[in-house]
Amino acid sequence: MNFAAVLFYAFSAIAIVAALGTVLARNIVYAALSLVGTMVMIAGIFFILHADFLALVQLLIYAGAVGVLLIFGLMLTNTGQPATGPKDRWQRPIAFVAAMAFILVAGYAAVSTDWMQGVVPQLERVPPAVLASSLFRNWALPFEIASLVLLVAMIGAIVISRRETSND
Amino acid sequence: MNGSDFAFLLPEIVLVATAITVWAVDFFTPRDRKPDLAWPAAAGALVAMAFLAISWGEHREMFLGTLRLDNFSLFFRFLFLTVAFFVIVGSPGYVRRKLRNAGEFYGLILMSTVGAMGIVSSREFLTAYISLELVAFGFYVLVSHARHEARSNEAGAKYLILGAFSSGLLLFGISLIFGATGSTGYAAIAAALETTPDFGMVWTLGVALVLAGLGFKVAAFPFHSWAPDVYEGAPLPITAFLSVGSKAAGFAFLIRLFAEGLFPVLDDWRVAIGVVAVLTMTFGNLVAIQQANLKRLLAYSSIAQAGYILVGVATLNADTTSGMLLHIAGYTATNLGAFLVVIYFHNLTGKEGIDDLRGLYRRSFLLTLVLAVSLLSLAGMPLFAGFMTKFYLFTAAAASQLWWLIALAVANSILSVYYYLLVLRQAFITPESEEEEQRPAFRLPSHARATLSLLMVLVLWIGIYPSVFVDAAEAGSRALFGG
Amino acid sequence: MDLVSTLALLAKGLVVLLIFLAAPLIFVLAERKILGRIQSRRGPNRVGPLGLFQTVADGIKLGTKEDIIPPAADRVVFWVAPLFMVIPAIAAWSVIPFGPMVEIGRETGLWITNLNVGILFVLALGSLNTYGPVMSGWSSNSKYAHFGALRSGAQIISYELTLGLAVLAVVVYAGSFSLIDIVESQRHMWLVAPQFLGFLIFIVSGVAETNRAPFDLPEAETEIVAGYFVEYTGIRFAMFFIAEYANMFLMSMLVTVLYLGGWNGFTIPGLEGVSGVVWTMAKALTLMFGYFWLRATLPRLRYDQLMSFCWKILLPLGVLNLLVASVLRMVWS
Numbered sequence: 013m014n015f016a017a018v019l020f021y022a023f024s025a026i027a028i029v030a031a032l033g034t035v036l037a038r039n040i041v042y043a044a045l046s047l048v049g050t051m052v053m054i055a056g057i058f059f060i061l062h063a064d065f066l067a068l069v070q071l072l073i074y075a076g077a078v079g080v081l082l083i084f085g086l087m088l089t090n091t092g093q094p095a096t097g098p099k100d101r102w103q104r105p106i107a108f109v110a111a112m113a114f115i116l117v118a119g120y121a122a123v124s125t126d127w128m129q130g131v132v133p134q135l136e137r138v139p140p141a142v143l144a145s146s147l148f149r150n151w152a153l154p155f156e157i158a159s160l161v162l163l164v165a166m167i168g169a170i171v172i173s174r175r176e177t178s179n180d
Numbered sequence: 181m182n183g184s185d186f187a188f189l190l191p192e193i194v195l196v197a198t199a200i201t202v203w204a205v206d207f208f209t210p211r212d213r214k215p216d217l218a219w220p221a222a223a224g225a226l227v228a229m230a231f232l233a234i235s236w237g238e239h240r241e242m243f244l245g246t247l248r249l250d251n252f253s254l255f256f257r258f259l260f261l262t263v264a265f266f267v268i269v270g271s272p273g274y275v276r277r278k279l280r281n282a283g284e285f286y287g288l289i290l291m292s293t294v295g296a297m298g299i300v301s302s303r304e305f306l307t308a309y310i311s312l313e314l315v316a317f318g319f320y321v322l323v324s325h326a327r328h329e330a331r332s333n334e335a336g337a338k339y340l341i342l343g344a345f346s347s348g349l350l351l352f353g354i355s356l357i358f359g360a361t362g363s364t365g366y367a368a369i370a371a372a373l374e375t376t377p378d379f380g381m382v383w384t385l386g387v388a389l390v391l392a393g394l395g396f397k398v399a400a401f402p403f404h405s406w407a408p409d410v411y412e413g414a415p416l417p418i419t420a421f422l423s424v425g426s427k428a429a430g431f432a433f434l435i436r437l438f439a440e441g442l443f444p445v446l447d448d449w450r451v452a453i454g455v456v457a458v459l460t461m462t463f464g465n466l467v468a469i470q471q472a473n474l475k476r477l478l479a480y481s482s483i484a485q486a487g488y489i490l491v492g493v494a495t496l497n498a499d500t501t502s503g504m505l506l507h508i509a510g511y512t513a514t515n516l517g518a519f520l521v522v523i524y525f526h527n528l529t530g531k532e533g534i535d536d537l538r539g540l541y542r543r544s545f546l547l548t549l550v551l552a553v554s555l556l557s558l559a560g561m562p563l564f565a566g567f568m569t570k571f572y573l574f575t576a577a578a579a580s581q582l583w584w585l586i587a588l589a590v591a592n593s594i595l596s597v598y599y600y601l602l603v604l605r606q607a608f609i610t611p612e613s614e615e616e617e618q619r620p621a622f623r624l625p626s627h628a629r630a631t632l633s634l635l636m637v638l639v640l641w642i643g644i645y646p647s648v649f650v651d652a653a654e655a656g657s658r659a660l661f662g663g
Numbered sequence: 664m665d666l667v668s669t670l671a672l673l674a675k676g677l678v679v680l681l682i683f684l685a686a687p688l689i690f691v692l693a694e695r696k697i698l699g700r701i702q703s704r705r706g707p708n709r710v711g712p713l714g715l716f717q718t719v720a721d722g723i724k725l726g727t728k729e730d731i732i733p734p735a736a737d738r739v740v741f742w743v744a745p746l747f748m749v750i751p752a753i754a755a756w757s758v759i760p761f762g763p764m765v766e767i768g769r770e771t772g773l774w775i776t777n778l779n780v781g782i783l784f785v786l787a788l789g790s791l792n793t794y795g796p797v798m799s800g801w802s803s804n805s806k807y808a809h810f811g812a813l814r815s816g817a818q819i820i821s822y823e824l825t826l827g828l829a830v831l832a833v834v835v836y837a838g839s840f841s842l843i844d845i846v847e848s849q850r851h852m853w854l855v856a857p858q859f860l861g862f863l864i865f866i867v868s869g870v871a872e873t874n875r876a877p878f879d880l881p882e883a884e885t886e887i888v889a890g891y892f893v894e895y896t897g898i899r900f901a902m903f904f905i906a907e908y909a910n911m912f913l914m915s916m917l918v919t920v921l922y923l924g925g926w927n928g929f930t931i932p933g934l935e936g937v938s939g940v941v942w943t944m945a946k947a948l949t950l951m952f953g954y955f956w957l958r959a960t961l962p963r964l965r966y967d968q969l970m971s972f973c974w975k976i977l978l979p980l981g982v983l984n985l986l987v988a989s990v991l992r993m994v995w996s
Contacts, residue, residue, distance in 0.1 A: 041740070041801060048794070065840075068783040076790025077820060083797055084816045087809065121381035125360065140780060140840050153243045154307045157298055160196065161314045164291050167203065168321030171284045172336075 016060050023060070027053035041086055048079035062137045185242050188235045188249050191228035191257060195264075195294045198224025199287035206283020214282035215275040218268050221286035225265040225293070232257055239659065245365060246304040250659035255505055255652055256300035256432045263425045263512060264293040269631050270520045271417040273527040278326055279415060285325055289421065292318030296429035303440055305354045305364035308433055312350075312397065315429055316343050319422060323414040335413025342396065342406040350393025356386030366441030373444040387442065387449065394437075397430035398486050401459035408467075411479030416526055419475060420519030423482040424512045431489055431508060438496050439660040446496055454494035454585045461487025461592040469599045474522050474532045477599065478515070481558060484596060485511055491589050492573050495580035498661035503573035505653035510557070510565035510642045517635035518554035521547050524632070528622050534603055539612040544622040548607050550632045557639050559600040560593045565642035572650070667769070675775050679756045687908035692718045694955045701959040728897035733803065736894065740802035745899045748795030748906035751788040752913065758784050759916050760843050762926045762939030773926075773940060774843065781842040782830055785917065789826070789872060793819045795906065796874075800891035811890025814966065815874060821973045822871035822878075828981030829865040832858055832988040833921045846925030853924040857991075860984045862922045864977055869914040871973070873907065876958035878969060915950035919943055 030053065033046030051074040058067035147155060186193075202221050206214060232254065239250045268286055275282045295314030302308040320343065324336020358364050360379040361372035392403060399407040411419045438446055464484030471477040489511075492504035525540070525547060526532050541548045557564035570593060578586050612619075624632075642649050692707065692715065699706025707714035732741055758781040762773030778784050793816050800812020834840055836857065837848040848854075855862045871878040892903045919925055923946045926939030964972070 039737075041737075045740070045798070064778065064780045065783065068780055068787045071787035072783065072790050076787060076793065076823075080790070080793045080797060080816055080820055083794075083801070084813070084820075087797070087801055087813060087816075117381070117385060121356070121385045125380050125382040137779075141838075150244045151246075151306075153247055153298075154310045157295070157307070157310045157314055160291060160294065161310065161317050164288060164314065164317045164321070167284055168288070168317065171281045171288075171321055172324060172327065174281075 020057060020060050023053045023056040027057070041083065044079065044082045044086055047082070048075050051075040051079060064137065065140050065143055185240060188238065188240055188242075190231040190234070191261065192294050192297055194224060194228040194231055195290045195297075198227075199290040199294075202283050202287045202290070206281075206287075209283065215272040217283045217286055218272040218275070221290060222265050222268045224290060225261050225268065229258065229261045229265075232261065243307075245367065246307050247301050248303045249301055251652075251655040252432075252436065252505075252657070252659040253297075253301040255509075255656035256428065257297045259428060259509060259512060260293050260296045260300075260425060263421065263428070263516065264289055266516050266520070266631060266635065267417050267421045267425070269627060270420070270516075270523050273625065273628070274416055274523050277527060277530075278329075280327065281325070285322065288318045288322050292322070292421070292425065296425055296432075299429050300432040300436065303366045303436065305357070305366075308437075309347075309350060309354060312429070312433065313347065315426060316347065316397075319343075319418070319426060322418045322421070323410055325418065326415050329413075331413035332415065333413075335410045338406050338413075339410045346393045346396030346403065348393075349389045349396070353386045353389025353391075353393060356382050356389065360386060366437060369441040370444060373442075383445075387445070390437070391449075391453075394430055394434050395456065398427050398434070398489075399460075399483050400456050400486055400490060401463055401483075402456075404460065404463070404483050407483055408476055408479045411482075412473065412475050416475070416519065416523045416532075419479070420516060420523070423478065423519070424515050427482065427486060428508050428512060431486075431493070431504065434493055435496070435501060435504060436660065438493065439501065443496075450494050450496075450580070450582065453490060454582055457487050457490030457494055458585065458588045458592075459487075460484070460490060461589065465592055465596045465599070468596070469602075471599075472534055474534050474537070474603070477534065477603065478518060478522070481596065481600075482515065484592065485515075485558070487592070488570060488573065488589060491577050491585055494585060495577040495582060497576075497579070498657050499576035499579065500573065501660060502650070502653040502657035503569070503576040505656050506642075506646070506649055507569035507573045509649055509653065510569035510639070513635055513638040513642065514554050514557040514565050517550050517632065517639060518558065520628075520632055520635065521551045521554065524622075524624060524628050528624075534606055537603065537606040538610050539616055539619070540607040542612070542617075542621070543619065544624065546624065546629060546632055547622065550636045551607060552604055553636050553639050555600040555604055557643065559597040561597070563640070563643050565639045565646075568643050568646050572646075668771075671771055672775065675773075676757075679775060680753070683753050683756060683909050684905070686912050687905045688718045688722065690908045690912065690951060691721070691904070693951075694958075697952065697955045698959050701956070722901065725901040726898050730897040730899060731894075733805070733894050735804040737802040737804065740798050741894075744795055744799035744802055745895070745902035745906075747791070747798055749902050749909075751791040751795075752906045752909045755785045755788040755913055756909075758782075758842055759913070760846055760920060760925060761943050762936050765936030765939075772843065773936060777841055777843045780840040782834065782840050782845070782921075785842075785913075786823070786827055786830065790819075790823055792872075792910065795903075796891040799895065799903075803891070803894040805894055807893045808891050811893065815891055818871055818874070818878065818969065821970060822868040822977075825864055825973060825977040825981045826868040826872060828978070828985055829858075829861040829868065830921065832861045832985045835985070835988045835992050842920050842925075846920055846927065849924040849927055853922060853927070855922040858922060858984075858988065860980065861988070862918075864981050864984065865918060865921065867977065868973075869918065870954070870957065871969070873910045873914055873954075875911065875954055877961040877963050879958075879963060911954055912947065912951060915947040915954070916943070918950055919946040 027050045030046040030049035034043045034050065037043040037046060051070060055067045055070040055075060058064075058070055198221060202217050202224075205220070206217060209217065235249055235254055237251065239248070241248050268289055271286070271289075275285060279285055292315045295311045295316075295318065298311030298314065299308050302311060320336060320340045323339050324332050326332035354364065357369065360383045361369045363369055363372065395401075395403040396406070411422060414422060442449075461484045464480045464482075464487060468477050468480035468484065471480060489504055489507060492500040492507070522532060525537070529536060537551075540551070553564060557566035560566040560570050574586055574589060577589075695717070696706040696714075698704075707717035710716040710720045732738060757775040758778050760772065760774040760777075764770055764772050796815035796819070797812045800808045800810075800815070803809070833845060833854055836854055837845040839845060839848070845854075870876075892900060895903065920943075924942075925946075926943045928938065928942035930938040
């Protein structure tokens, strides 16, 4: 096992633990911070895979902007009351069984597959210029649609949260 | 890819430009005039339709084959523009009564339409996915647009959470398929399947997750639970838009994916999709019978309709594809008609219960007529679109010899007649109380009369003399299957 | 990687760490002295000759003070928050070039690493800088700290945008994300000339990013005492200080590298390395003086002014600047 593999397993383990923390934490700020931890670890995995640009964008946007906005929102809305558990507890064992079944199937799929069959493994550092020309030429369309998605999200957020000046 | 190819994307460009213009103009429009922004928005949809005519018969691949403009995409793009046009034209009365932020409302409808048009043209997972998100983001906002109504907010929250979850399933499935085949392009996936017929468990899981994700979007049986609440809570024009536009977009995604990417392995999935189809239509019909609210009834009925279309997916070939296209077109016209009746009825009375329809016959002949035509068409009565399209679809499906599927679909179709007729009984037969008889007749605005008549003519046209539509549907199907 | 280059890397890292730790000691003293002069006072003059050991004494005092955790605080987050201040602040230094390639036995650059996405790395760490204030403010469970954290969070996110836009225009000119390439591209002309607007935007955003006057609302002493770190004492309090001054110095270095040509300047033949470092430091220290000067001169903004200035003036200007830069670059090449 080489250095990169050790790092990969370390990052993955922390990412998984943090993801569990996101789901299981009772304190919602802890959940948000765990989420940020997951994001950072995923950025780390991108680094190992020689995707420097992607890693930094992941840090910049998800760990930086998105995470901060989340925590920011929590700070503004936090009522100080502890979170109450879900009401229908009878669903829990079912959910647990379903989740475990999915993990088993997915785990089996991951282990049983010969991943090198379809893909030629290419791990080389792509310079940002090459990435940019691929993004803006070949993938220009999804890129533009993504900008529309963001525009719609922005307008939607304003529509939903805007304070109305007069009432019916 | 060269500059002139952009001419073929003009409809989408026009829609985006219209949406942004409407948002900008909204800023300078006095509040009581804002609902009238529907007219420029609808005009934008019409202009886009005109530009669409340029690409008639053209087959063009753009952006390294991620985008393919052919007759299939043309068919659906035209359909979505029609839907957007009718939804927008049907909205102003409702918007005036119920909604704020009218400009944003119309603009978002156009944006969702752009997304739907992107889905049908993409031959690649990521482009299709991001277009699907554009549709969904528009809908998240549109569904919760009636901010001061708790039901609308609840519907928006439910739709957002389940929509995000289903997108997650879809993405996970896409990533597994990418991992197995090394590509997100449909053509490359099909090629990989030719050389390696079996990728094992990861492939199965990937396809299953993609199907589940898309199942959410079209509200197929185990993934339908969001639909009734969302349909009921959303503003009425959006319910109409959801039940036809969003559904058609999901099916277009499925059809192109299976026809161009997963066709080599389709046989493994036919029975599973067939079972889902039967469960979907049976569940939709059985629950629809018990509904007292017109919106919920139409919601469950549209779940059942998704089941009929899934029959076509389960038996996918060139003929069933044209059958599905035809059925989607007929269903779109029919359901839009039904919903427009509900919208106008709601505008005039503020009610949407089935009981409230009593005496509709006396109060507005046109509303009753269009409602009758639409519901009979949904029920699949001869002379109306529903019969013709279902007949075409089911006969095409029969070639697959999945007899149990066809038999159950036909049985379901007959079962559904019951609850559609219950509604019509209220409108036509159930007597009004004396007090109710004093209620005045409805006065519909002239644009309402025009759109209702137009849709009714469409339904009858497809039902009686569908050759134009059949030709278009077959041209669309040929684009995928050749020949 | 052979032994020598590993050792060289370690040595470089050590030097940068020393600078990181020593900078606050020097800059706090410099700031107090300069502020004193500007306000016609003497500044600190009791400890040591001319008061030179004042900050050392302060440091010892902070190190030996009791480390108090308020009872209502969230202990875990309160405990780790200062680390989140310091770690991004120090990590960013790993891509900052102090001087050109030099010959010390072998070819080596006066930087720790040349990342081909270096400037993005700095920006990404800058965006993580928000967590320190936000976490410390939230965990302190105190009104002042909470307000400070909210202000700081909103301010850093907002000005991060304009900072990024200004940097993008530089990247358009230099054609690279690497800080070393950016400096190399300024061999003939400092980017401050063609990018004067971008330079101004960057300076303003940089001051706001580091929460310094006139944008020091998160710690505004006269309004919310000290903002997000009001509840901190002892060595943890010192960490906030170290991070703040390290970030200021980092920002000055960035301006030097991005706009003022980095190590470029006339050189004494044979001593390119030394003169490069001298040039870089001279430019950065001048900018540091600018920081102190601003603090002494300008009154604090009101919070709504701060936000609307960023979103309504700086952001459109930044977009315009990027657009013009891109068009010019396209026309020239």
